[in-house]
Amino acid sequence: MSHILIIGAGVVGQATGKGFAQKGHEVSYVDVNLKTLAKLRDEGLPAMKMADVDWPKIDIVMLTVSTPTVDDNIVLDYIETAAADVGRGLAKTRHFIPVVVRSTVPPTTTEQRITPILERMSGKQAGVDFGVAMNPEFLRQVSSEQDFARPWITVLGCCDQRTFDLLKQLYMPFGALITQCTPTEAEIIKYVNNVYNAVKISYFNEVHAICKQLGADSNLVGAVVARSAESMWNPLYGTRGGVPYGGACLPKDTAAFMAFARQMGLEHLMLEATMQVNKTLEQKIAAVSSPDQIEAALATAHFYNQQEGYDEQENAYILEINTSGQSRAATYG
């Protein structure tokens, strides 16, 4: 059993801490908000200021501090301050502690901003003296503790194998599929996950406006599409990058529905953006008319899976999605 230090005892921090405590781990909380600390202590939980942490007793650190967006830009001051405090704490330890970023942060933040702070303040080397990981949280605020206890997926973006092995052991009892990737991939997964939900909601809201003007029941339309559209029942449909949509129906029906909405005096910005994105892609690679042709199209395009450092044979991912869109291997879970 590990002693886990949660830094930032808000919604995610408390759900994380309580979830690990239920699995038998010792959990302590740190926060800058004195009211939060008092509330946790009232619940009988060990909550303290950073200065009071007994660092030699800590096995794992989880950063769950706020990362608010102000004027459309993320504020990283809180997590950077917390990282500096953790770095000073690491200097007081002699054992290997994984530092896990659980806050939502823009891609590259963990490796390019948090890790250098930890190294500078501790005088130690990441991956050698301490570990660094990005492990995004997908819980919903309304059901935070239940969602943490029963995750759909666990994403472990780690720089070193030792950190991955430690975190894998920690998360195995939760029973979700574990995906191994880089910290940057983990950061991107979190954003793409949320933005995908946002895009879907926006699309159906525009559909709702069209239905309303026609006197049609948009909830019925949405519920039927949730069953009928391949992108709803086949989770990998449309998730492979680099191929514009084609075939007999998607280009003509998308254009016709947009024109129809315009004639009704309605804006359908999602459709306009969709058509624009496809047109731009089509300038790079021709649209294909069936999924069988995707492979050949991508091979001609020479830009899929060709990034420097990506080695398919090395199986960089535990959960690997192959290029024909099938789940190839789920080693853990």
Ligand SMILES: NC(=O)c1ccc[n+]([C@@H]2O[C@H](COP(=O)([O-])OP(=O)(O)OC[C@H]3O[C@@H](n4cnc5c(N)ncnc54)[C@H](O)[C@@H]3O)[C@@H](O)[C@H]2O)c1
């Ligand atoms: N709330 C959600 O549903 C949810 C879901 C997934 C991910 N997230 C992400 O998780 C992170 C935390 O979100 P939250 O909803 O728990 O936020 P929150 O505001 O509820 O909690 C954050 C806590 O961090 C504390 N804090 C700030 N700076 C600190 C510091 N330097 N040291 C110690 N504590 C500090 C704050 O006092 C606060 O108690 C954010 O990045 C958020 O985007 C949130």
